[in-house]
Amino acid sequence: MTLTLYHCAETRSMRSLWLLEELGIPFELVTMPFDHTQLRTPEYRKIHPLGRVPALVDGDLTLFESGAIAEYLCERYDRAHRLGRPVGHAERYPFLQWIHFAETVIIPCQNMVQQYVFTPPEQRAEMVLYFETRRLGKCLDAIEKVLGEREYLLPSGFSAGDVGVGFSVYFARAFVSFANHPRVQAYHDRLFERPAFQRALPPDRGPLEWFIPKLGPVRDPNTGQPIA
Ligand SMILES: N[C@@H](CCC(=O)N[C@@H](CS)C(=O)NCC(=O)O)C(=O)O
Structure with missing residues (x-):
């Protein structure tokens, strides 16, 4: 191997x-x-x-x-097609959409890590933080809507699309409150419990500990509530 x-x-x-x-x-x-x-x-x-x-x-x-x-x-x-949806499968294209939507969700988070973690506080761009938080919120709205109909992104159940988007949702929780997105919160918690997700976490530190302590006060522009 x-x-x-x-x-x-x-x-x-x-x-x-x-x-x-x-x-x-x-x-x-x-x-x-x-x-x-x-x-x-x-x-x-x-x-x-x-x-x-x-x-x-x-x-x-x-x-x-x-x-x-x-x-x-x-x-x-994935010979048994548990995680993928192969060419010819009715869900092939929604599957690809979610695989790639994972990037749409993580990019605002990446920009906020650059601002909060790698930029000195006096050089941070408040408008960038504001826009990116809003853009992230819109992504969560889209996921919330889909999850109103089912537990995972595809009608047939868990797939590699949930792995991609699920990681982005896991990461997003540092920057936005899920208070207005209860289904996203439940989705996050459901994914977090999966043994394979747990095995992918670092063994020697808590969730997102590598940057959450560096964030300082992060406020959700929708609720005004502190996040981290
Ligand atoms: N679109 C690429 C993005 C890869 C990427 O930017 N990875 C980040 C980690 S999340 C990285 O390695 N950053 C290190 C750096 O830019 O120095 C992918 O999804 O694989």
């Missing part, structure tokens, strides 16, 4: 790790610190040209987009 995942805890590579855990297939995990000490080495940039995570190596194949990795793992290793 030559399947190797390059990973930083609780970043987008958690999607790939969680999916591998759901699939229950053997793989090698290379966990790196979320800084430039290993991500930007020439050696790692031969695997991921931007020096980011995730990257997946399977024999001669190297992939470095989390959505593509999800599609590949489902097509190559």
Whole structure:
């Protein structure tokens, strides 16, 4: 078995790790610190040209987009189609939509991490924080609406789409209150309980502990309530 995942805890590579855990297939995990000490080495940039995570190596194949990795793992290793929806399946295109919607949800969060964690307080752009929080809220509205009809994003049940979007929802909880999104809250809690999700969490620290203490006061622009 030559399947190797390059990973930083609780970043987008958690999607790939969680999916591998759901699939229950053997793989090698290379966990790196979320800084430039290993991500930007020439050696790692031969695997991921931007020096980011995730990257997946399977024999001669190297992939470095989390959505593509999800599609590949489902097509190559999900023989029973528990997590994927193959070509010809009635839910194929909604499935792909949710795999990629995961990025739409995480991008406002990424921009807020850049603002809150990597930008000195005096240089933070309040309007960026405001716009991104609003944009994140709209994403949660869309998920809330779908979950009004079912427990997971697709009518037939849990899929790799929930892994992608679910990680983004897990991450989003640091920046927005779910008070106005009770179904998203229940979805988050349902996913959090999954054994495969638990195995994808870092063993040595609490949920999102790597940045939540650095956020300071975060207020939801919709409710005015403090978040973290
Ligand atoms: N669209 C890419 C984004 C990858 C990405 O930006 N990963 C972040 C972690 S969430 C990263 O590695 N950042 C490190 C850096 O930019 O130095 C994917 O989904 O795989």
